[in-house]
Amino acid sequence: MTPSPILAFCFGIGMVLLGNALEGGHLSALWQPTAALIVMGGTIGATWLASTDQEILYLFKLLPRVVVPGHPDRRKLLQKMLEVASVARRDGLLAIEAILPQVEDEFLRRGLRVLIDGTSPADLERMMELDIDITEHHGNAAGKVLETAGGYAPTVGILGAVLGLIHVMSNLTEPEKLGTGIAVAFVATIYGVGTANLIFLPLGSRVKKIIGGDVEAKAMVLAGLQVIATGANPRQVEEMLGPYVGHGHSAAAEGAAGAAQKAAA
Numbered sequence: 001m002t003p004s005p006i007l008a009f010c011f012g013i014g015m016v017l018l019g020n021a022l023e024g025g026h027l028s029a030l031w032q033p034t035a036a037l038i039v040m041g042g043t044i045g046a047t048w049l050a051s052t053d054q055e056i057l058y059l060f061k062l063l064p065r066v067v068v069p070g071h072p073d074r075r076k077l078l079q080k081m082l083e084v085a086s087v088a089r090r091d092g093l094l095a096i097e098a099i100l101p102q103v104e105d106e107f108l109r110r111g112l113r114v115l116i117d118g119t120s121p122a123d124l125e126r127m128m129e130l131d132i133d134i135t136e137h138h139g140n141a142a143g144k145v146l147e148t149a150g151g152y153a154p155t156v157g158i159l160g161a162v163l164g165l166i167h168v169m170s171n172l173t174e175p176e177k178l179g180t181g182i183a184v185a186f187v188a189t190i191y192g193v194g195t196a197n198l199i200f201l202p203l204g205s206r207v208k209k210i211i212g213g214d215v216e217a218k219a220m221v222l223a224g225l226q227v228i229a230t231g232a233n234p235r236q237v238e239e240m241l242g243p244y245v246g247h248g249h250s251a252a253a254e255g256a257a258g259a260a261q262k263a264a265a
Contacts, residue, residue, distance in 0.1 A: 016194070059146070072105070074216075074220060087099060089233055107128075121229050139215075144204065149196075153200060158192065223241060
């Protein structure tokens with residue numbers, strides 16, 4: 001089971017705050033709206049400037065999947081491709097059209113339509129690989145947006161600290177305020193380093209891993225379509241795609257392949 005990213009985030013923040021409390025720090029000392037405005041506003045502005053609108057929009061599209069764990073169910077994809085292989089071997093590729101409404105995965109459904117239209121395996125590979133490349137490119141670019149924010153945040157935090165120190169230096173005539181003023185100034189640095197290492201960089205890495213899983217699932221579908229196009233039986237399809245679901249022969253896949261073979265006989 002994939003750990004909840006919300007739980008992981010709360011755990012990370014909680015441990016930092018707990019450590020601060022054990023050192024005698026107070027939560028109120030870390031609450032500085034002005035520092036937050038400088039760090040978050042500056043980071044968002046710099047990241048926006050460094051990214052394209054398309055990358056930012058694609059990132060927002062991916063964010064629900066970042067918050068809610070989940071990846072393409074490859075075992076379910078394998079089961080469906082074994083069913084398709086059984087129908088194609090028994091009745092021919094044109095018979096696949098009747099079961100298209102039962103195919104939930106959009107990439108697999110589109111590939112099957114291409115096969116039904118009589119497209120050659122070479123053209124099928126070129127078309128589907130283009131889709132895979134675009135998915136990977138846009139997904140990695142979206143992850144890079146977060147990593148870019150993680151790179152800018154600490155620097156903007158230092159900028160906020162320097163601005164705070166400038167304000168402190170203007171009040172040197174009141175020594176009793178220097179300690180508090182310096183502490184407040186460095187809160188901006190905490191915000192910058194903290195958001196970079198607890199939010200932006202981890203989320204950027206998570207987005208890239210989500211996209212990596214999508215790319216592997218699509219590569220699995222493409223490999224299955226190529227085998228199905230040759231008229232292979234379900235057992236051969238299962239042998240080819242087994243590594244994509246982390247096994248050579250799982251009991252579930254073996255059972256599905258056996259049932260599909262009986263249906264094709």
